[in-house]
Amino acid sequence: MxxxxxxxxxxxxxxxxxxxxxxxxxxxxxxxxxxxxxxxxxxxxxxxxxxxxxxxxxxxxxxxxxxxxxxxxxxxxxxxxxxxxxxxxxxxxxxxxxxxxxxxxxxxxxxxxxxxxxxxxxxxxxxxxxxxxxxxxxxxxxxxxxxxxxxxxxxxxxxxxxxxxxxxxxxxxxxxxxxxxAGADFFDFRIRGRGSHGAMPEHSRDPIIVATALVQSLQSVVSRNVSPLKQAVLSVTQIHAGSAYNIVPEEAVVSGTVRFLDREVNELVRQRMRAIAAGTAAAFEVEIECDIRNVFDxxxxxxxxxxxxxxxxxxxxxxxxxxxxxxxxxxxxxxxxxxxxxxxxxxxxxxxxxxxxxxxxxxxxxxxxxxxxxxxxxxxxxxxxxx
The missing domain is CATH 3.40.630.10 (Zn peptidases)
Structure with missing residues (x-):
């Protein structure tokens, strides 16, 4: 050599x-x-x-x-x-x-x-x-x-x-x-619900339940919204919530990354993520704050x-x-x-x-x-x- x-x-x-x-x-x-x-x-x-x-x-x-x-x-x-x-x-x-x-x-x-x-x-x-x-x-x-x-x-x-x-x-x-x-976005969805005693969940608006529903729905974005002839990845890589066995927490955070080779695909994915978050928030009567930011082109x-x-x-x-x-x-x-x-x-x-x-x-x-x-x-x- x-x-x-x-x-x-x-x-x-x-x-x-x-x-x-x-x-x-x-x-x-x-x-x-x-x-x-x-x-x-x-x-x-x-x-x-x-x-x-x-x-x-x-x-x-x-x-x-x-x-x-x-x-x-x-x-x-x-x-x-x-x-x-x-x-x-x-x-x-x-x-x-x-x-x-x-x-x-x-x-x-x-x-x-x-x-x-x-x-x-x-x-x-x-x-x-x-x-x-x-x-x-x-x-x-x-x-x-x-x-x-x-x-x-x-x-x-x-x-x-x-x-x-x-x-x-x-x-x-x-x-x-x-x-x-690929270009890359990082994202954080902050879910604000209502906490309660773990033995009385009917008094809560459980952000962990919301987080699991949100994660499942996000998995549909690439598979059902992005053309199979295009390339994109959406990966949830973090879920943070709770501090005790007997407390339904007030908040949960769902985080991850999106990868793309086409800016139009990136914008489509962003729009769908925000729409899913808004729909999930309405369905569960919670607030979901979306932070989707570009880190690499x-x-x-x-x-x-x-x-x-x-x-x-x-x-x-x-x-x-x-x-x-x-x-x-x-x-x-x-x-x-x-x-x-x-x-x-x-x-x-x-x-x-x-x-x-x-x-x-x-x-x-x-x-x-x-x-x-x-x-x-x-x-x-x-x-x-x-x-």
Whole structure:
């Protein structure tokens, strides 16, 4: 596998960096230690550093030695998940309830590897913009950086990102042209009923009964309102109610997520959810407050740039290991918001292991680190090649 030799020589250091980040995971907008390490590494390599975009985000700027030119952005996410780790690794998380269960420690490390190489060689014309993003896991980190003027302060002609993929073959790089990942809404329905003694439920308007009816009705939205030729997911993932065995509570909360690839489908689902909530409230004589909010847009890869990223991938993993995906996935990624602001492409890189991300037993294969770093460096060299 022809990873860039200079980057391959960093692999022990990259592994050490990644495992240190893994031991000290920080969730969205709390990445103080992580962003500090990133900034210190960039500064040590002679890279111009800017901190505080989107609260804890970091941007590094590298000017090529072959003169002025266009600007290419590279983005990695830094945040961990609010979950326990159960891997038994020697370098497992030291922080209870915090775990790099999605591999963002690896993504950050890959971009650091690319940053060091690009700073040492500077064999390109133009500017490489290195974007270390906080709060990807549903916190709106991309939007926070954009609101802080990311592309106004650091204009990029194109931007590229990546994600590890334990479900794919090791070191296989895949790209889906056009819509590649779903947009996402999160929702909360707060049901306000009437509490009572558990032995006298006739005096209540039981929000738990209402919640169960609401959940059942919500399951009809995709199956009976969305065309079977379209794709959507509606998942109720939380129900909260009650505090004692003998009390019918006053309130219950039903929460979850909607995923979609088409904004018209998204609007249809929202309308039906609100209508069902209103009808359920009327039927049970309770109040239901609806909060449905968008957290990710649909991730759309710029089709004109896909082949260039694919060629860079072929340089690194060979022609048989770089491929075009034919189907989108219903998972979401807030890099989508950056792609709505500037053209770019997002890819996946397979690695050893079969435990999926967001699982307490997920383990990132450190062998992916020089592969991802080489890919990010190579796309800069290809897109900013001197004329």
């Amino acid at each position: 022809p990873v860039i030799n200079r980057i391959d020589s960093y692999k022990d250091e990259l592994t050490a960096i990644r495992r240190d980040l893994h031991q000290h995971p920080e969730i969205g907008f709390e990445e103080v230690r992580t962003s500090g390490i990133v900034a210190a590494k960039l500064e040590a390599w002679g890279i111009e550093v800017h901190r505080g975009l989107g609260m804890t985000g970091v941007v590094g700027v590298i000017e090529g030695r072959r003169g002025p030119g266009r600007a290419v952005g590279l983005r990695a996410d830094m945040d961990a998940l609010p979950m326990e780790e159960r891997t038994n690794l020697t370098y497992a998380s030291k922080i209870p309830g915090r775990f790099h269960g999605c591999g963002h420690d690896g993504h950050t490390t890959m971009l650091l590897g690319a940053a060091r190489y690009l700073a040492e060689t500077r064999d390109f014309a133009g500017t490489a913009v290195l974007i270390f993003q906080p709060g990807e896991e549903g916190c709106g980190g991309a939007r926070a950086m954009l609101a802080d003027g990311l592309f106004r302060r650091f204009p990029c002609d194109e931007i590229y990102g990546l994600h590890n993929a334990p479900a794919d073959e090791p070191y296989r790089i895949g790209i889906k042209p056009g819509p590649a990942m 649909v991730l759309v890869n710029t089709e004109d740039l896909v082949e260039g990223y694919l060629e860079a991938a072929r340089d690194i993993v060979g022609p048989d290991q770089a491929y075009l995906k034919t189907a989108p996935v219903m998972g979401s990624e807030d890099f989508a918001d950056m792609l709505h602001a500037t053209p770019g492409v997002y890819c996946t890189i397979g690695h050893a292991g079969s435990v999926p991300v967001h699982n307490s037993g997920f383990v990132l294969d450190d062998g992916i680190l020089p592969v991802g770093a080489s890919l990010l460096a190579r796309i800069v060299e290809r897109r900013l090649a001197a004329a």
